[in-house]
Amino acid sequence: MLKFLTATASLIALAGPALAQTDIRFTLGWKTQGSDAPILLAQERGYFEEEGLRVTIDQGEGSAATVTRIMSGTYDAGFGDINAIIQNAAERPEVTPVMVYQLWNNPPFTIVTRKADGIATPADLEGKTLGGSPGTPTTRLLPVFARMNGLDPDTITVESLAPNLTEPMLIRGDIDGSLVFNITAWFNLINNRQDPEADYDWMSFGDHGLDLYGNGVMVSQAMIAENPDAVTGLVRAINRAAVEIASDADAGADAVMAYDSLANRDLEMARMTYSYDNLITSDEASRIGLGDVDDDRLSRAIDIVAEGYQLAVTPDAAQVFSRDFLPPLTDRQLP
Structure with a gap:
């Protein structure tokens, strides 16, 4: 039975919408944390493979550093702060990554x-x-x-x-x-x-007035231009895992431990639950689904960041976020 399932998974990967065996270098926002569970569960359950993706996941150095890591060309994608995208898009718009799945609807x-x-x-x-x-x-x-x-x-x-x-x-x-x-x-x-x-x-x-967004999945502009199907597959796999965790928190915690056996399971389970309760779930997310943003709110958020960081140029929303790779709304709603 196991051999049959493995063969089936391989066929799905070859037939999937993304190019077979596309390599993606992915950076987390920090050291292993429960809030990374959607990415780690997608890896653990083979969802990336089913999309024809071979994803290598490394620990990060901060949610803002995710942006600079991708800008350097060392990584293709990562989990990090949309507000750091806004800052860098004001100075180096040609290489700043784009948010394609806004997981944290609320700012931390x-x-x-x-x-x-x-x-x-x-x-x-x-x-x-x-x-x-x-x-x-x-x-x-x-x-x-x-x-x-x-x-x-x-x-x-x-x-x-x-x-x-x-x-x-x-x-x-x-x-x-x-x-x-x-x-x-x-x-x-x-x-x-x-x-x-x-x-x-x-x-x-x-x-208290700063209606900002937080962390999500971002990808390089090169990846968008050269392999948009891979971006779609990456987002679909992570979204699939994010929705499943809402019904099966143990699966998320198990994936964290599979990635890093030295993590504190109880602590990271609590952190994962905290992320869902305080950062992911919201009335807006219920309305527009996981991964998406409200365009007017994003524009206001960009203006807030431009003021706070005294940016010389205010980026356009299209430079910061793209919903082109999101699964259908019905697939992005929590149970």
């Missing part, structure tokens, strides 16, 4: 504070000291957050911190709030024996 950019300090609204940030890593969207977009929420940015002190210090300094009370990615900070607090839900408040940029 968040200010986390201790509940005991009573910082519950943006107005409570005035007079406070925040810590963040320079260059990250949460830190760079803080002035836009302040403007949109009627705050005087001069009343807020921002300390530049290494990424591994933002949560420890918050725990010790050395700063009043941390400028973070929620999906990272939540689990860093857990690793520091904190209760992120009971003892901390989370002020999401997306809930």
Whole structure:
């Protein structure tokens, strides 16, 4: 039976819509995490092979670094931040990758504070000291957050911190709030024996005017031009896995462990679930399906990033995102 199934899979791969045995070098956004499960499950269950793709998956160096890795030609595709695409498209539009599957409908950019300090609204940030890593969207977009929420940015002190210090300094009370990615900070607090839900408040940029998108699957312009069928197959395989995980979380966690046996299964299962609950699932995603964007919202997001990063040129939405490779809407809806 196993030989029969293997032979069948091979025939499907040869007959699939993508060119048989197309090599794709794929970079994750960071070290192995549960939020990578749709990509890893597509690999584990042979969905890439069924599309005629041979995908090599490497760990990443940051969701913004995914963009520069693809721009360098080292990688063909990856999982990373659409806001980094916007930044680079303003300067090097001819080589900046394009988002083809917008998985995180909500942005992870968040200010986390201790509940005991009573910082519950943006107005409570005035007079406070925040810590963040320079260059990250949460830190760079803080002035836009302040403007949109009627705050005087001069009343807020921002300390530049290494990424591994933002949560420890918050725990010790050395700063009043941390400028973070929620999906990272939540689990860093857990690793520091904190209760992120009971003892901390989370002020999401997306809930306070900065209606941005987050991470998704991006591909090089060269891949789009030279092998669009492979792009379609890549997106179809990842979408198939993303939908299945919503009904079978254990399969996603198993795929993470198959890729990296040293990962903490319980922690990464929780991170995967967190990504679905807080970043992937939304009213908009229910309406337009996984992977797509609202055009008006994307245009607003581009303007926000252009303001925050003081871009000399504001990219067009078509330079940033393409829905040409998405499966039908009925295939992109969570159960």
